[in-house]
Amino acid sequence: MLRHHSSLDPMSPPSANMIMEEEKKAKDATSTTTTELLPSSPAKVLPTFIAPYGPNVHVSKHPVLSHKLSILRSSSTSPSSFRQALREITFHLGYEATSTLSTKDIPITVPGTSHNHIDAIGSRISDKVALIPILRSGLGMVDPMLELVNNATVHHIGMYRSKSLMPVQYYNRLPKTCDVDVAYVMDPLIATSATIISVVSILKRWGVPQIHVMSVIASKVGLSELLKYHPDVRVTIGTVDEELSEDGNLVPGLGDAGDRLFGTNEEDEEDLVHISKRKRTMSVASETEG
Numbered sequence: 001m002l003r004h005h006s007s008l009d010p011m012s013p014p015s016a017n018m019i020m021e022e023e024k025k026a027k028d029a030t031s032t033t034t035t036e037l038l039p040s041s042p043a044k045v046l047p048t049f050i051a052p053y054g055p056n057v058h059v060s061k062h063p064v065l066s067h068k069l070s071i072l073r074s075s076s077t078s079p080s081s082f083r084q085a086l087r088e089i090t091f092h093l094g095y096e097a098t099s100t101l102s103t104k105d106i107p108i109t110v111p112g113t114s115h116n117h118i119d120a121i122g123s124r125i126s127d128k129v130a131l132i133p134i135l136r137s138g139l140g141m142v143d144p145m146l147e148l149v150n151n152a153t154v155h156h157i158g159m160y161r162s163k164s165l166m167p168v169q170y171y172n173r174l175p176k177t178c179d180v181d182v183a184y185v186m187d188p189l190i191a192t193s194a195t196i197i198s199v200v201s202i203l204k205r206w207g208v209p210q211i212h213v214m215s216v217i218a219s220k221v222g223l224s225e226l227l228k229y230h231p232d233v234r235v236t237i238g239t240v241d242e243e244l245s246e247d248g249n250l251v252p253g254l255g256d257a258g259d260r261l262f263g264t265n266e267e268d269e270e271d272l273v274h275i276s277k278r279k280r281t282m283s284v285a286s287e288t289e290g
């Protein structure tokens, strides 16, 4: 169900129109645009200005991140360098995304200068954190997040987009009961946003009180859709791409994230095993066991 928000309420997420108006104002205020400085060429100009998307959305503007994003996007980046760039980008985004976690005071002793120890107050993350990578490409974001929050639990959800761009869940390893304060949902790309919207709904039904979406590139329309359906989630992203092609690909984007991460390509891809075949596989297994 869609929720409607008054444009007078500062806590409400902005509508797509409000975002466009904000962007227009900001663009008018800048005297020289990047496009004016470039020779005319068919190359896509990477976005340099990020509109404000409301208090729950953080779009990183860090120069190191934009440097690494270009490596991630580049066609000449190998799967190994792609994985490395994704790890580094995720660590950077994760550092920013985890800045809102709660801590509690703990007593610690610190070595002093002359064999004595000094009692001090330290701190420890008190939120129970879960990482939810969306398979496949969310897997590339798990390790750097575990470096940041090493006692987080990891729960996998597998989704693929059907030919009609509908999200299909093929794997879900959430435990029966939800014992989580904050869940970080990780997927490098948000295109139409149907995948991330579905996964956030799944996590809400499971009972997660606070959901934080982490993604490297979101399409502008996809981000607006996500905020329309789930205005309460926090979002940390590397950048926003203006365009989404008719077949649901980000432009310029980075190509197929899963394929680039794991060195597969479309020609190699077979349709995922149909449910009837999965049952057959299971029955063959039980016949063999029996």
Ligand SMILES: O=P(O)(O)OC[C@H]1O[C@H](OP(=O)(O)OP(=O)(O)O)[C@H](O)[C@@H]1O
Binding pocket: 134, 135, 136, 137, 138, 159, 160, 161, 165, 167, 187, 188, 189, 190, 191, 192, 193, 194, 195, 196, 222, 248, 256, 257, 258, 259
């Ligand atoms: O916003 P959406 O339009 O729903 O698309 C985004 C989804 O597409 C990609 O996965 P893909 O379906 O290619 O699966 P893969 O990671 O297994 O390759 C990506 O990693 C997202 O999960």
Ligand SMILES: O=c1cc[nH]c(=O)[nH]1
Binding pocket: 189, 191, 248, 249, 250, 251, 253, 254, 255, 256, 257, 258
């Ligand atoms: O551009 C896109 C869109 C969806 N999924 C991808 O991997 N790339």
